[in-house]
Amino acid sequence: MTSAASHDGLRIKGVTRRFPAPEGGIVTALDDVSLAIEPAEFFVLLGPSGCGKTTLLRTIAGLEYPDEGEVWLGSERLDVLPPYKRRVNTVFQSYALFPHLTVAENVSFGLEMEGMSRKEAAPLVAEALELVRLPEHGRRRPAQLSGGQQQRVALARALAKRPEVLLLDEPLAALDLKLRRGMQTELKRIQQTTGVTFVFVTHDQEEAISLGDRLAVFQEGTVAQVGTPQEVYERPANRFVADFIGETSFLTAERTDAGFRLRGGDVLPADRVSGAGDMGDTGGGGGEVTIALRPEHLVIGGADAPLHGVVRESVYVGSDVRVGAELAGGEQVVVRLPVGAAFPEPGTRVGLDVLPGRGWAVAS
Amino acid sequence: MTDPVTPLTPGTAQPPADDPADGLAASAAPGTARTRPGRASSSGARRVHRPAGQGARSSVLPGTLFLLALVGAPLVIVVAYSFMSRGMFGVGVAGPFSVDSYVRLLFDTQLDGSKIFDPRYIGVFWQSIWLAALTTVCCAVLAFPMAVWMATRSPRTRALLVFAVTIPFWTNTLVRTYAWVLILNDNGPVSGLLGTPIGLLYTPFATAVGLVYVSLPFMILPVYSSAEKFDFRLAEAAYDLGARRLTILRRVVYPAVRPGLVAGVVLVFIPSLGAFLQPQLLGGGKSLMIGNLIEQQFGASRNWPLGSAVAVALLVLTLLTLMGFALAGRRGGQKVSLM
Numbered sequence: 036m037t038s039a040a041s042h043d044g045l046r047i048k049g050v051t052r053r054f055p056a057p058e059g060g061i062v063t064a065l066d067d068v069s070l071a072i073e074p075a076e077f078f079v080l081l082g083p084s085g086c087g088k089t090t091l092l093r094t095i096a097g098l099e100y101p102d103e104g105e106v107w108l109g110s111e112r113l114d115v116l117p118p119y120k121r122r123v124n125t126v127f128q129s130y131a132l133f134p135h136l137t138v139a140e141n142v143s144f145g146l147e148m149e150g151m152s153r154k155e156a157a158p159l160v161a162e163a164l165e166l167v168r169l170p171e172h173g174r175r176r177p178a179q180l181s182g183g184q185q186q187r188v189a190l191a192r193a194l195a196k197r198p199e200v201l202l203l204d205e206p207l208a209a210l211d212l213k214l215r216r217g218m219q220t221e222l223k224r225i226q227q228t229t230g231v232t233f234v235f236v237t238h239d240q241e242e243a244i245s246l247g248d249r250l251a252v253f254q255e256g257t258v259a260q261v262g263t264p265q266e267v268y269e270r271p272a273n274r275f276v277a278d279f280i281g282e283t284s285f286l287t288a289e290r291t292d293a294g295f296r297l298r299g300g301d302v303l304p305a306d307r308v309s310g311a312g313d314m315g316d317t318g319g320g321g322g323e324v325t326i327a328l329r330p331e332h333l334v335i336g337g338a339d340a341p342l343h344g345v346v347r348e349s350v351y352v353g354s355d356v357r358v359g360a361e362l363a364g365g366e367q368v369v370v371r372l373p374v375g376a377a378f379p380e381p382g383t384r385v386g387l388d389v390l391p392g393r394g395w396a397v398a399s
Numbered sequence: 400m401t402d403p404v405t406p407l408t409p410g411t412a413q414p415p416a417d418d419p420a421d422g423l424a425a426s427a428a429p430g431t432a433r434t435r436p437g438r439a440s441s442s443g444a445r446r447v448h449r450p451a452g453q454g455a456r457s458s459v460l461p462g463t464l465f466l467l468a469l470v471g472a473p474l475v476i477v478v479a480y481s482f483m484s485r486g487m488f489g490v491g492v493a494g495p496f497s498v499d500s501y502v503r504l505l506f507d508t509q510l511d512g513s514k515i516f517d518p519r520y521i522g523v524f525w526q527s528i529w530l531a532a533l534t535t536v537c538c539a540v541l542a543f544p545m546a547v548w549m550a551t552r553s554p555r556t557r558a559l560l561v562f563a564v565t566i567p568f569w570t571n572t573l574v575r576t577y578a579w580v581l582i583l584n585d586n587g588p589v590s591g592l593l594g595t596p597i598g599l600l601y602t603p604f605a606t607a608v609g610l611v612y613v614s615l616p617f618m619i620l621p622v623y624s625s626a627e628k629f630d631f632r633l634a635e636a637a638y639d640l641g642a643r644r645l646t647i648l649r650r651v652v653y654p655a656v657r658p659g660l661v662a663g664v665v666l667v668f669i670p671s672l673g674a675f676l677q678p679q680l681l682g683g684g685k686s687l688m689i690g691n692l693i694e695q696q697f698g699a700s701r702n703w704p705l706g707s708a709v710a711v712a713l714l715v716l717t718l719l720t721l722m723g724f725a726l727a728g729r730r731g732g733q734k735v736s737l738m
Contacts, residue, residue: 131636145640
């Protein structure tokens with residue numbers, strides 16, 4: 036399959052979608068969401084369940100219509116078209132394979148809807164099954180396949196239509212961990228060989244970070260942050276994003292001339308924290324800031340370290356050791372130690388430091 | 400029912416039906432399946448050949464006795480009667496073995512003893528098949544959208560709707576059929592609405608209306624039970640793949656609902672074939688059906704052997720129909736089950 040990137044990208048412009056809530060009232064599933072997804076991009080919509088990411092996916096597919104806003108694919112306005120007129124296809128979380136059809140008939144279905152005969156569609160069906168590495172399974176029924184194989188058939192069925200955008204709704208959620216890892220690699224390979232734009236919904240932040248060229252983090256119907264995995268991980272836009280992606284400890288601090296004064300009285304030097312310049316400007320002098328700390332950006336130092344705490348627990352997790360410590364002000368932080376480092380006993384008093392510039396001030 | 404080799408076997412999973420026609424289907428269908436091992440026989444064969452322990456054998460005994468007493472014995476009596484002659488004054492049966500009753504179904508004996516072909520009884524059979532088929536088609540056309548609509552409601556509404564469909568069963572069929580006499584007669588509400596009596600009652604049309612009315616729940620319920628299991632996300636997937644609404648109905652919804660539809664067809668067609676109440680009350684006895692013929696022979700005409708012969712002919716017709724459905728089900732690769 037050759038590149039399908041003939042469009043100028045997918046544009047979501049101010050899409051709002053409201054539903055009547057089961058217990059009365061209105062739920063705003065999407066609140067003025069705007070996104071620009073580029074051609075041939077692997078774009079991930081990430082967020083906890085109920086944050087609106089699946090609603091956005093269904094809006095692009097045409098299974099939902101927005102109350103406000105527009106969806107454009109290149110120069111074509113999508114949100115006014117029925118699904119069968121959109122060059123967009125979906126891989127459903129439940130796979131939704133037709134149980135009464137064979138694998139090949141499932142893949143052929145969408146092509147026949149374009150007016151092809153089954154015979155005309157056959158080479159394309161074979162090509163699609165080849166792409167997902169199931170060339171021998173065409174005559175089987177979906178019920179005779181494993182979950183991972185059904186997943187591949189669903190992928191082949193959607194890709195056989197040669198969509199410009201492929202939507203994937205938590206496609207790996209039902210697979211076990213090992214299979215999921217394998218399929219992630221496979222998806223990435225397929226996306227790169229076909230050049231189709233992938234819009235991938237997941238609530239698994241690890242999956243999002245390892246798969247996405249860029250990702251959008253959803254928070255209660257709005258987009259909290261858009262960026263590359265590295266940007267989102269290292270410079271989270273707010274406390275929600277920092278908390279949702281990766282393991283994070285939060286410290287509340289007061290901005291002073293010397294640095295950041297914590298509740299317990301310790302002062303973290305200003306050079307340990309970045310992003311704070313903006314914070315200081317917006318919050319005004321002496322304002323409170325929240326500092327997000329990743330376990331790998333904290334180190335256990337000597338008595339001259341700026342922060343002081345007591346070790347509460349040390350957990351060996353195979354690749355490293357996680358040390359939970361309580362600071363003077365009662366804040367809990369997690370420190371990652373490389374394997375082989377000294378294993379601090381619970382109750383030990385330790386000095387703690389932050390790698391220069393690695394503390395990240397976020398909006399609370 | 401999950402056994403793919405024995406389609407149409409109401410008796411294997413359900414308690415023996417009290418309707419002779421259904422009971423016969425139960426005893427006949429496993430036989431047809433065993434003589435013809437299907438291509439999907441792997442699971443079925445394993446089940447049949449599983450060594451049955453003592454417990455298994457004794458547990459089928461009550462059911463077997465029940466079937467023998469309530470289905471087998473009456474069947475033997477009916478078949479035996481059909482090969483005898485009329486008793487004294489037409490009551491009961493008498494005399495030696497005779498095929499006269501069967502001959503009478505096809506031939507008329509002239510005064511000089513010669514026999515010529517007589518299409519009257521064949522005509523009654525034909526009329527019955529035609530009316531039963533019409534009833535079945537009307538029920539299917541009405542029930543399919545109804546059942547699919549029901550299946551798309553909320554679970555609460557669905558329970559209420561299923562309940563509503565079963566409400567007619569609270570009243571005797573005879574009473575409900577009389578209600579149609581009141582509705583359709585020349586002074587009834589239909590004529591009132593039209594402004595002029597158009598002679599609806601005592602026509603084949605009235606018979607068909609009565610049959611459709613009585614049979615409809617038997618079509619709606621099995622179709623609904625299939626439609627309820629249908630995963631409507633499949634319809635979304637089809638929509639996403641470029642199908643329009645009618646194509647989705649035809650290519651995705653219909654195949655899923657088909658087993659229920661086939662079950663409904665069996666449940667409607669076979670009882671309609673033997674119906675006698677509706678042609679009697681609504682058809683005015685003018686449009687005779689097989690059921691009326693049997694009733695007449697045992698009643699007014701006092702010819703029990705002929706009545707038995709007609710009954711046996713009806714049984715054979717029923718059997719052939721069931722086998723036809725079983726074959727069609729096998730060819731379609733569908734597991735057909737009743738409810």
